Each structure stands twice: as structure tokens, then as C-alpha cells.
Amino acid sequence: xxxxxxxxxxxxxxxxxxxxxxxxxxxxxxxxxxxxxxxxxxxxxxxxxxxxxxxxxxxxxxxxxxxxxxxxxxxxxxxxxxxxxxxxxxxxxxxxxxxxxxxxxxxxxxxxxxxxxxxxxxxxxxxxxxxxxxxxxxxxxxxxxxxxxxxxxxxxxxxxxxxxxxxxxxxxxxxxxxxxxxxxxxxxxxxxxxxxxxxxxxxxxxxx
Amino acid sequence: xxxxxxxxxxxxxxxxxxxxxxxxxxxxxxxxxxxxxxxxxxxxxxxxxxxxxxxxxxxxxxxxxxxxxxxxxxxxxxxxxxxxxxxxxxxxxxxxxxxxxxxxxxxx
Numbered sequence: 376x377x378x379x380x381x382x383x384x385x386x387x388x389x390x391x392x393x394x395x396x397x398x399x400x401x402x403x404x405x406x407x408x409x410x411x412x413x414x415x416x417x418x419x420x421x422x423x424x425x426x427x428x429x430x431x432x433x434x435x436x437x438x439x440x441x442x443x444x445x446x447x448x449x450x451x452x453x454x455x456x457x458x459x460x461x462x463x464x465x466x467x468x469x470x471x472x473x474x475x476x477x478x479x480x481x482x483x484x485x486x487x488x489x490x491x492x493x494x495x496x497x498x499x500x501x502x503x504x505x506x507x508x509x510x511x512x513x514x515x516x517x518x519x520x521x522x523x524x525x526x527x528x529x530x531x532x533x534x535x536x537x538x539x540x541x542x543x544x545x546x547x548x549x550x551x552x553x554x555x556x557x558x559x560x561x562x563x564x565x566x567x568x569x570x571x572x573x574x575x576x577x578x579x580x581x582x583x
Numbered sequence: 584x585x586x587x588x589x590x591x592x593x594x595x596x597x598x599x600x601x602x603x604x605x606x607x608x609x610x611x612x613x614x615x616x617x618x619x620x621x622x623x624x625x626x627x628x629x630x631x632x633x634x635x636x637x638x639x640x641x642x643x644x645x646x647x648x649x650x651x652x653x654x655x656x657x658x659x660x661x662x663x664x665x666x667x668x669x670x671x672x673x674x675x676x677x678x679x680x681x682x683x684x685x686x687x688x689x690x691x
Contacts, residue, residue: 397645414656418657419663422660426671451601574628579628583624583625
């Protein structure tokens with residue numbers, strides 16, 4: 376078993392044995408388990424949002440109050456950044472580090488623009504009267520849940536941008552493309568998860 | 584490692600996600616009422632999330648146990664919804680802001 380694992384492990388791998396669920400690396404299994412935990416966090420927030428909304432008599436209609444034009448564009452932007460992410464991994468698999476780095480940077484740029492647009496949206500809504508403890512349209516919890524959930528997601532995007540830039544640096548430093556393949560695949564998992572969560576947040580907080 | 588499993592057609596997934604997003608925005612303005620619109624929107628969101636997980640995150644090509652780890656949070660969140668939901672049927676009077684919360688124009 377360990378013989379077999381050692382024989383096809385990358386030369387840079389330091390794992391003692393093969394991870395049972397993700398033969399490529401233990402890190403990938405670790406990321407999946409982290410994401411599952413993180414998904415519970417978001418799931419609980421969204422379920423609580425639903426609960427509070429269902430017990431409130433004067434919950435504002437989100438898409439009328441918040442507007443969905445900008446957030447629809449932000450959704451599209453995140454989908455695009457997911458595509459650039461898969462392209463980065465694809466090019467690294469083909470051994471092209473330069474293209475991989477370019478697509479990683481594009482992905483990070485997409486994330487940075489997303490956070491920028493979110494800051495713009497927040498500023499706009501705060502000026503319109505949406506506050507964490509109240510708003511002119513109805514239930515005070517509407518503002519509370521809005522800022523907590525979109526803020527929690529925005530924090531994930533911000534962390535993702537930093538993570539992507541760090542991985543881009545690692546790809547640049549390692550001459551062997553195979554040496555950073557696992558790392559790029561794992562940051563990709565995180566990034567797609569952030570996209571996936573936004574799909575849910577967009578539906579539950581803006582459209583419904 | 585690289586290219587061990589064949590890559591799905593990422594651009595096709597991208598177009599699906601873009602089209603489904605456009606449909607979602609269209610659904611908001613349909614006159615079918617909250618229940619039908621809500622069901623449609625939830626279905627579309629779950630479909631989009633599944634596309635991202637299956638193809639972008641390669642879950643379709645992973646072991647079944649990893650898939651189980653991935654769907655556990657969904658099961659937990661769904662369970663939680665059913666735990667919380669009965670509350671909304673048992674409140675006599677739904678909560679309303681009694682005072683006009685921050686109706687006074689926000690301080691500059």
C-alpha cells in the first residue's frame with residue numbers, strides 16, 4: 376500500500392500515505408471538509424434568515440428595496456471568475472505556468488471587482504437608510520440579516536482574493552508546474568465554493 | 584495527476600449558468616404568486632449550485648464518500664429549516680416594529 380502510494384506520488388509530496396478519498400493529496404480532502412463546515416455556517420445563516428422572515432409581518436420585498444441590476448451583474452462576474460479559475464488549472468495541467476498565472480490573476484481581479492461593487496452597493500444602501508439595526512421599509516432584522524450574510528460572503532471573497540494571490544506567487548516560484556498543481560486545484564475548490572454560496576445568497580436575499 | 588480525468592466542457596457549463604441566471608431574474612417578474620415563484624427560484628438556484636459543484640469542483644469525478652461529505656451541509660440546513668419553520672405557524676401575531684425604527688432620517 377505505502378509502496379504503491381510512494382511510487383506515484385509527486386516528488387514534492389511529503390504525505391506519508393495516500394488520502395483514501397482524494398488520492399491526489401490530503402490537502403484536497405482537508406479543503407473539502409473545511410468547505411463542508413463552512414457550508415453549514417452559510418446554511419444556518421440562510422435558514423435563520425428564512426425563519427426570521429417567515430415570522431415577520433412587515434418584511435420588505437427585497438428585490439424592490441435592494442434592486443437586482445447591480446447584483447445580477449455581480450453574479451455574472453463571479454460565474455466568469457469561476458471559468459477563469461478552471462482555465463488556470465487546465466493550463467497548469469498542460470504545463471503552461473505563464474497562462475496559469477495570468478488566469479489566476481484574472482480570477483483574483485474578478486473577486487476584487489466583486490468586493491468593490493459590494494462596497495459600492497453597501498454605501499448606496501446605507502445612504503438610502505438601510506442600517507444594521509433598522510431601515511425605513513419595515514422589519515429591522517431585514518438590515519441585520521442583509522449586512523451579516525452579504526458581509527460574511529464578502530469576507531470570504533476578500534480572503535479568496537488574498538489566497539489566490541498567494542497561490543499565484545507559489546506558481547511563479549516553482550519551476551515545475553506539477554509541483555503546484557494540487558495547490559491550484561485546492562484554491563479552485565475554495566473559489567468555486569464562494570461562487571456557489573453567492574448563487575444561494577443572491578436567490579434567497581435578493582430574488583425571493 | 585493532471586488530466587487524469589477528462590475535463591468537462593467548461594464553456595458549456597458557463598453558458599448554462601449564465602442562461603439560468605437570466606431565467607431566474609425573469610422568474611422574479613412572473614405573476615404566479617409567491618409559492619410558485621419561490622419554488623421555481625429555489626429549484627433554479629439548487630440546479631446552478633449543482634452545476635458548479637459537479638463540474639467546476641469536479642465532484643462528479645470524485646469518490647462517492649467525498650460526495651456524501653459535500654451534501655451533508657445541505658441536509659443539515661434543510662433539517663434546520665423544518666425545525667424553524669413551525670415557529671412561523673405558531674406565532675399569534677407576527678413581529679412588527681412597534682416604534683418607527685430609525686424612521687428619523689439617519690444622523691449625518
